[in-house]
Amino acid sequence: MILEQAILNIKKGRKSEFESAMAQAVPIISSSPGFLGLEVRPCLENTSRYLLLVKWERLEDHTEGFRNSPRYQEWRTLLHHFYEPFPVVEHYGDPLPS
């Protein structure tokens, strides 16, 4: 399992619109092959910030499958205009043994 991670900074005054748009966008990404789950959590220290965590079976399910699909165009249209700055997206592998 691969964990996609991004810190989302939302433009001033747009939080509730962003939250509605995200609720519309979740079913779009959820139907993508290899999608295993998503959560968006509000930051306690910075109220215009959210943590996005998306679980994918394989890296390519996100970087190729989703991003090259028409679903990604819908996701972009719904969400990308809320971000400032545009988020850096990274991927993380299986947890270290502990």
Added chain:
Amino acid sequence: MILEQAILNIKKGRKSEFESAMAQAVPIISSSPGFLGLEVRPCLENTSRYLLLVKWERLEDHTEGFRNSPRYQEWRTLLHHFYEPFPVVEHYGDPLPS
């Protein structure tokens, strides 16, 4: 549940030492009241980077309980010298409904 999040950037050439130290440090934080779970995942895009996610019952279990305990001194001694720059730690609340 509160999710603590930090991006850990490890000094050049110190990765395997860091991973051993983290394996020693996990039981220390795990015995802290309110601790619910921890994962450390390696970044796929940047091999000296890790994502730390720690689940706590309440924010204060981390910011007061753990950080004011002798356990935190052990955690610091084991881990803090590996980081460059020193990580920004943030806390995130319950996920948005979807």
